[in-house]
Amino acid sequence: MLTDSAYLSALIVYSLSAILAVALMNYWLLRKRSLGVKLLISLPVLSLLLTPALIQPEADTFAPALVVLAFQWLSQGQEAAEHALRPLLMFTAIAGVVGVCLALLLGVLSRRQSPSEAEA
Secondary structure (H helix, E strand, C coil), X not given: CCCHXXXXXXXXXXXXXXXXXXXXXXXXXXXXXXXXXXXXXXXXXXXHHHCXXXXXXXXXXXXXXXXXXXXXXXXXXXXXXHHHHHHHHHHHHHHHHHHHHHHHHHHHHHHHHHHHHHHC
């Protein structure tokens, strides 16, 4: 079993790794895309990677929900994984909606600024 400081250190390292992975994805795969498209893709991916879930329904420690979902589903079946699936779907849906709203807002703002730049 991990000590409290080791558990916290592991969560911090995992979180920083997930953020770095999404930043590198943006740099390598989405380099030529607009900020709106980057947000539309990055926010749900970050949500998938960073949403926490209890390792067991009665446990008191958290792990990434995607990892918990995979292990529970493969080892004990779909019913055992539902406690990790619910928050994962909820936070990913929220991140997707926020990403769509931000992409639309940035699209509207960029179109508004384009005619004024053409005049200048």
